[in-house]
Amino acid sequence: MISPEYVREMARYNQWQNKQLQAMMSGLNDDVLFQHRGAFFGSIMATANHLLWTDQLWLSRFDVMPAPEDDSAMGAELTSSFSEWEIMRFRTDVATQQWAEKLRAIDLTGELSWFSSVYGQRFCTPKWVCVANMFNHQTHHRGQLHMMLTAIGCESMVTDLFLLPEGA
Template identity: 55%
Template sequence: MILTPEYVLGMARYNGWQNSQLKACMAELDDKALRKNRKAFFGSILGTANHLLLGDQLWLSRLADFAAPQVGADAGVSLCEDAAAWEIERFRTDSALLAWAEKIGAIDLAGQTSWHSAIVGQDFTRPTAQCVMHMFNHQTHHRGQIHAMLTAAGVKAPVSDYIFMPQEGPWL
C-alpha cells in the first residue's frame, strides 16, 4: 500500500472542511434534536459525532504527538456533554490533525504502528499507512451517518464530495 504525504494532507483538509460544515448544520438543531435516538449505530447525531471525535483522538495519539483521551472505550458516545463542548474539542483535534499532516513525510508513513485496543482487549501492530487510511475512512463513514441523520432531521446537509472542496482554506 502506497500512501503519499499529499494524500494525507488532502484528507486532513477534507476532514476540517467537512467538520466545519457539520458544526454549522448541527447548530441548526437544539440539544434535544441532537440527542434524539435516530436508530443509528451510535444512536444520535451527537453520539455519532462524539464517537468520531474519540476515534480521531485515539488515532492521533497513536500516530502523532497528541494526548490520548482519558476515557474508557464505552464513553465514546458521551465524550462531550453537549454540542458546544464537542465543537471546541472538534476544533482542537482537527487543528492537531492538520498540523500533523502538514509536516508528515513519506518516511513517516512507512513502518508499523502498534497499540492496545481496549475495545477488544488486544495488542495490534499494523502498517502505519494502513492505520492512516483507516482513520480517514472511519471519518468519512461516520460523517456519512451524521449527514443522513441531519437530512432526516430536516437540516440541509452540506456538500460532502471531496472533488468540490475549496482549493483554499480555511479548513477549520
C-alpha cells in the same frame, strides 16, 4: 501506499466536512441532538462524539496528541454539550492539519503497534494503513451523521472531494 500529499488533502477535506457538520448541528437544540435515532451510537451527538474520540485516539497513536480520557461506550459520551464538542472538534482538526503538514514519506513506513481496549487485543499494522483507516472511519461516520441530519430536515452538505474549496 499513501503519500504525505494524500494525508494533507484528507486532513483538509476532514476539516472542511467537520465545519459543514458543525454548521448543520449548530441550530439544533439538545433534545434534537441527543434524541435516539436508531443509529449504531444512537444520537447525532453520540455519533459526533465517537468520531471525535476515534480521531483523537488515532492521533494519540501517531504521537500527535494525548489519548482521549473517556473510554466509555467508545467515546459516545466524550462531550456533554454541542459547545464543548465544537471546541474539541476544532482543536482536533487543527492538530490533524498541523501533523499532516509536517508529515514525511518515511513517517508512513514501518509498523504501528498498540493495544485496543475496544477489541481487547494488541495490533501491529503498517502505519500507512492506520492513517488511511483514520480517514476512512471519518467518512463512514460522517455519512451516518449526514443521514440523521438530512432526515430531520437539515440542508444537505457538499461532500464530493473534487469540490473541496482551495484554502479550506
